Amino acid sequence: MRQRGVVVSRQNGLARVRLVRCAGCKGEADCPFALDLKGEKAQPIEIDAANPIGAEAGSIVQVEGDTNAILTGALIVYFLPLVLMLAGMVIARSLAAARGWGEVAPALIGGGLGLLLWFRVIKIHNMRFREDYRIVAIEQECVGEL
Template sequence: MRQTGVVVSTNENIAILKMQRHSACGSCGGCGMGSENSKNMQIQAVNRIGATKGDFVEVDISTPNVLKAAAIAYVIPLMVLFVGIVISSKVLTAINYRSNVETMSAIIGAFLMSIAFMIIKKNEPKFKKSEEYTPVITNIVE
């Protein structure tokens, strides 16, 4: 996935870029936007080519990495929720839980999903350090 943006600031090999939000981008707030009205966003990108403040640059992140990041952020917690609900429902039924099994299963599933989100958040620095999911400045546009 290739986009363009303007370098706002640099720090060693990391640059902060101001970019227009891609039309496929949702409003999850992951980029720090949180508002549907704003069309601009700021992101961090690896700056191996020495772009400086004010440069108009191309930024690239490979599509498989975008899909992996989306799976980590969305699919894994959703699967944990689903599996938590199914397994807890079977366990509660097997032990003859006398209250509402469906409600308790939903609560257990939501609790397990929140743990999955916390684990992902705790490992976020490791993901950033690997630079696998970080955009890379590939070219300075004249």
């Protein structure tokens, strides 16, 4: 997956790249607001990317990330909490019903435990799985102050 960004700084073969994306277009190349660094419509994030081509600070670059890594991260962030929360609610409610403890409170507690498990999964994912971004092209050299 390729995105456009501006190199903010560089150090030890890495470059800090500011990716600026609109809410609607997600940074596509033909969007006039994709690199509007001062506009309110832009949503900047900063990543560290390998800089094998030596892009300087201020350059507009194309950054490529592993698509599978990005999709796995999206799955963990958006889908997994719902599944774990619902599974926790169903399991807790079933166990509570078998013991005669009621329905609502155990289901809420089970849902909360499912969400706590999700936080743990995110922590493990963060430690073991780093997205490998790299700069693959320089579109424009040094555009000035950021």
